[in-house]
Amino acid sequence: MTVHVIGAGLAGLSAAIAVAGRGESVIVSEAARHAGGRCRSYHDGLLDMTIDNGNHLVLSGNKAVDRYLRDIGAEGRVSGPDRPEFNFLDLKRGVRWTLRPDDGVVPWWILHADRRVPGTRLRDYLALLALMRRHPGRRLDEVVRGDTVLWQKFLRPVLLSALNTAPEGASADLAGAIVRETFARGGRHMRPLISSPNLAAAFVDPALERLRRNGVDIRLGRSLRAVRFADGRAVALAFDGEEESLQPDDRVIVAVPPWAAEKLLPGVSAPQTFCAILNAHFQIVPPPQACSMIGLIGGTAEWVFAFDDRVSVTVSAADHLMDTGNDALAALLWRDVAAVHDLTGPMPPCRIVKEKRATFAATPTENARRPTARTEWVNVFLAGDWTDTGLPATIEGALRSGNRAATLAIEAA
Template sequence: MTVHVIGAGLAGLSAAIAVAGRGEPIILSEAARQAGGRCRSYHDGQLDMTIDNGNHLVLSGNKAVDRYLREIGAEGRVTGPDRPEFTFVDRQLGVRWSLRPDDGPIPWWILHADRRVPGTRLGDYLALLALMRRHPGRRIDEVVRRDTVLWEKFLRPVLLSALNTAPEDASADLAGAIVRETFARGGRHMRPLISSPSLAAAFVDPALERLRRRGAEIRLSRSLRALRFAKGRAVALAFDGEEQSLQPEDRVIVAVPPWAAEKLLPGVIAPRKFSAILNAHFQIVPPPRACPMVGVIGGTAEWVFAFEDRISVTVSAADHLMDTDSDTLAVLLWRDVAAVHDVTAPVPPCRIVKEKRATFAATPAEEARRPSARTGWANVFLAGDWTDTGLPATIEGALRSGNRAAELALAGA
């Protein structure tokens, strides 16, 4: 049996690593010239440095991330604080504060005014309990009050970044999944972790090396144009310039974007509305002892990240900024960076990265369009953060989807 994995984003890499762990032959095909998909690193000629396309945060409690990094030998390549702490700067009020949850699941921290969101009351935090329950088909604004300080200063910005969708329109069930896997488990599951020194170094390059050592065939710049079907099975893969026949025992894992999957697999229903993410990378060394990650309330930026050689900014659900020119964006975002890190330097060299279809829109309607890993063909399986993982479009969800597709492909092998 040979397992063909189509797509070398994190979902495809996760699937391939899981299959390789069982000793089965693998052919990994990727249309782009590099692996990683939307989690990629590259040398930027304008800044003359290696940057990530975006600032992809994971949490210490992400089980699939932990498992994947251990399997590829990259456990130490995501780093973060020893204790959970989230720092925010309120641009409107000109204040800075930190939220510091307890390590364990009992939220004693909400009893201490200096550890919770300023201006909030204990009763406000019942919103977290409301989100923990299942709410099929309902929006967050149908479940949680939006006229509280907690919503405005914490819940909304956190859910906006987690869902990459305006929380007012987003799925309460997907928000609940985030709450159940973070707040409900305690601070030890909430420590924010960032790839070091880059996304590729943490999630991509070690995976490719592990696959090569296990004999996998990795073919980049190889675009799948069609699958051929007969008697309920895929029987051939049509790539640019070649067609590869499948043996009866072969399996295919399709780990491509949803719009590509709909074209390749007749009858597959996938999300069709998407949300953008904007990232900016400023070529400047952060001030000494700069906080590695700061949330911004009331600014253009939402999160500011301090790396060794640069300061980066992320804006979620950034569709409203996609048509703004890069110079204007650099000025707007630098104002927030300067306020966060108390710097007076002029705008440094900057690279703006726009991902117009970064994730599916996490609304109830689009959530209902997410397909399972199984398809109508016995030997074809789906993977991707847009499939029905129970999570928003996150690294954790992508890796889980790859594991699930591999599990199904290997069943009975």
Template sequence: MIERAAAAARVHVVGGGLAGLSAAVTLADRGVPVVLSEAARQAGGRCRSYHDAQLDMVIDNGNHLVLSGNPAVGRYLRAIGAQDRLTGPREAEFPFVDRGSNRRWILRPNDGALPWWILSGKRRVPGTSSSDYLAMLALTRPHPDRRIDQVISCQGVVWEKLLRPLLVSILNTPPEEASADLAGAVFRETLMKGGRQTRPRIATPSLAAAFVDPALDRLRKDGGDIRLGRPLRAVTLEDDRVATLGFDDGEERLGPQDKVVFAVPPWTVQALLPRVTVPDDFRAIVNAHFRASPPTNARLMVGLIGGTAEWVFAFPDRLSVTVSAADRLLDMDNQTLTDALWRDVAAVHDLSSPVPACRIVKEKRATFAATPAQEARRPSARTPWTNAFLAGDWTATGLPATIEGALRSGEKAAALAMASR
């Protein structure tokens, strides 16, 4: 069955992850009719929340961090009325624990852009001097097609206890082989602007409550047509346009002024639009959620040096960990992995309790590998077809695969779709 195009020109947004939601919200905010189609039964993509039967609680599929200075995050949350859905410290603070020495410290960048914090032994990494931080400045300069290990020395205390832990979580790639330009882009927008832009923020009470549900409510209020559980199987191309979209529930023909934003994973775009070059190398992220209440006054987020876990998060009803660039853990037995991660959690929070109920979440293709070679494969939002545009953290946003990058990509695709009307 082929549905006739509506009289009013529409934009079809295919994909209900954050990039697709960002595009749809941007379009709806300008009064553009939107049809949002998502293959899964729920929106959110890799930033989703769900009730886990094993733990009998709502959990996020992963622990996603944003920063106070992320401009697209701010714009998006204001547009959907969810400005109050982020939690974090009043100042930029990053606690760390070294599993080898059990030493603890808190990295405290000062609010202003002049980084006087590196002059204070109480604010920087123990055992370092201010000159050790020049590597961060070196990364902020352009280094096209170069790896981080070709730009700075990947050794020393600052590297092992600060730069490497930060970079592996930002890039989801072993930082020695990662793109220096992608690392520099993040540093220029955060630490180089001061602590005011670098305060860590966590979605509260869940990813869905902060980023997904309010967006769907906003779209429905604006008359958006939201269709969940609607996979896109094929497209028909005629001349320089996408002519039809073949969904499970039928084929839909695009009208002369209709547009489409493909906000789907890169491998899906490659199957639908073979002429588009996309990243084809990916890295895993592993998360673990423990049904255990955190100790009183537990830090929201603690970085771990020398453990299996890299970051430990304390939510009101659970303790969670995240491991980036975690391909090495994919084949590990879940019980062995659970035990190792709980030892790290127990060390961070001085716990002696037995291992609680746990859910391990393995995202095998969590993000593209942030290497120079993969960066070169990231396509722009434009496509060879005049009515088709791309959105996703894997497109050429200038940032690694982050929430901020996904939201920016949605804004860009929406702007192009509106400009071409």
């Protein structure tokens, strides 16, 4: 049996790792000349440094991330604070604060005014209990009040970044999944972790090395144009310039973006609406003792990250900024960065990175369009953060989808 994995983003890589780990033959085909998909690093000529396409954050409680990094031997390549801490700055008021949840499940921290969001009351945090229950088909604004200090200064910015969708109209079920896997499990599961030194070094390069050591055939720059079907199964894969027949026991895992999957697999349901993410990288060494990550309230920037050689900014659900010129965007974002780190002087060189279709819109309507890993063809399976993982489009969701597709492919043998 050979398992053909189409796509070498994180979903495809995790599927290939899982299948190869069981001793099965695997061929990975990727249309691009590089692996990683949206989770990639590259050398930027303007800044003359290696940067990530975006600032992808994971949490210490992400089980699929932990398993994947162990499987590829990259456990030490994500790092963060020893304790769960979330720093914030209200730009309009000039007020800074740090949220410090307890390590354990019991949220004693909300009893202490100096550890919770300024201006919040104990009863405000009951909103989290509402998200512990399932709310099929309902929007978040139908479940949680949006006029509280807790919403404006914590829940909204956190859920905006996790869902990459305006939270008011987002799926309450997807927001609830985040709460159930973080807050409900205690602070030890909430530590924010960032790739070190970059995304490729943590998630992509070690995976490719492990796959090659396991004898996996990795073919980059190989675009799948069509899948041939007969008698309820895939029988051939048509790549640029060649067609490869499948053996009766071969399996295919399609781990491509939703719009590509729809073209390859007729009748497959997939999200139709997508949201953008904007990232900016400034070539400047951050001040000593700068917070590695700080959330902003009332600015254009939403999260500011301090790396050894640069300061980076992320803006989620950034569709309203996609038509703004890069120079204007850099100036807007630099104003926020300068306020965060008390910087003066001219703006340093900046690279703006726009991902117009970064994730599916995490609304109830689009969430309902997400397909399962199984398809109508007995030897074809789907993977991707846009499939029905129960999570929004995150690294954790992508890796889980790959593991699920790999399990189904092996069990179908």
